[in-house]
Amino acid sequence: MTDLSRFPVARRWPATNPDAIQLYSLPTPNGVKAAIALEELGLAYEAHLISFSTNDQKSEEFLSLNPNGKIPAMIDPNGPDGQPIGIFETGAILTYLADKTGRLMPKEGAGRYAVLQWLFFQVGGVGPMFGQFGHFYKFAADKVADNPYPMERYRDETRRLLGVIEGELGKRQWLAGDDYTIADIATFPWVRALREGYDAADVIGLDAYPKTMAWVERAAARPASQKGLNIPPRP
Known part of the structure; x- marks a missing residue:
C-alpha cells in the first residue's frame, strides 16, 4: 500500500485506497476536465471535493499540493520511476495522463x-x-x-x-x-x-x-x- 503521508493534502482528505490516483477538485468547467480524462482512461481514482464555500483551496494542506490555490490538483501514487507525484494545472494533468497511458494524444510526431x-x-x-x-x-x-x-x-x-x-x-x-x-x-x-x-x-x-x-x-x-x-x- 502506497504511503502518501508526505503529502499534507492527503492527511486532510484521507485516501480510502492510497494506491489509486487522488483527485482534488470541484465540478466547475476547469475542475471536470481531470475527472473526464480519468474516466476516459479507465484509471482507478478517488475524488475529493474541494469546496470554495469553505475556502478549501486556500487551506495550508491544499496549497502544499498547488501553491496557486486552484482546482484541480492530483496525486498519482505510481508516478515516474514508481514514485508518487503531485501535479497541478489542468494542462499539465491532462498531458501527464495522456503520456502515462499512451492514449488521448499521439506519443510523437x-x-x-x-x-x-x-x-x-x-x-x-x-x-x-x-x-x-x-x-x-x-x-x-x-x-x-x-x-x-x-x-x-x-x-x-x-x-x-x-x-x-x-x-x-x-x-x-x-x-x-x-x-x-x-x-x-x-x-x-x-x-x-x-x-x-x-x-x-x-x-x-x-x-x-x-x-x-x-x-x-x-x-x-x-x-x-x-x-x-x-x-x-x-x-
Whole structure:
C-alpha cells in the first residue's frame, strides 16, 4: 500500500485506497476536465471535493499540493520511476495522463503537437476569457451595472474564440484531428458552461456556432463525460 503521508493534502482528505490516483477538485468547467480524462482512461481514482464555500483551496494542506490555490490538483501514487507525484494545472494533468497511458494524444510526431497547440489555446485563451465573461455577466453583474465595458469586452473575445473553434470544426470532427483527445476534453466543458453554467446562450449568440455546439454535444454525450461532469459530486 502506497504511503502518501508526505503529502499534507492527503492527511486532510484521507485516501480510502492510497494506491489509486487522488483527485482534488470541484465540478466547475476547469475542475471536470481531470475527472473526464480519468474516466476516459479507465484509471482507478478517488475524488475529493474541494469546496470554495469553505475556502478549501486556500487551506495550508491544499496549497502544499498547488501553491496557486486552484482546482484541480492530483496525486498519482505510481508516478515516474514508481514514485508518487503531485501535479497541478489542468494542462499539465491532462498531458501527464495522456503520456502515462499512451492514449488521448499521439506519443510523437505532428499529431502530438496538433493536440498540444489546441490544449494551450484552451489554457491561454478559452478558459481565462470565458471565465471572465461569466464572472462579469452572471456573478458580478451588480458590480458593473453602470459600466458595461467589462462584460462587453469579454463577451466579444468569447465570440471571437468561438469563431476560431467553429472554423476548425468545419474541417474535422474533433479539435485536433479525427480522434478525440485531451484538447477536446480541455475545451468542451468551457463552451458548454456558456449555456449550462452562465445561462448566456442568447447574449453570446450560440446559435451562430452550430458546428461548435454539435461538437459539444458529441463530447458531452460520451459515457466518460456524463460521469466526469459531475465529479466530485457537490454536497
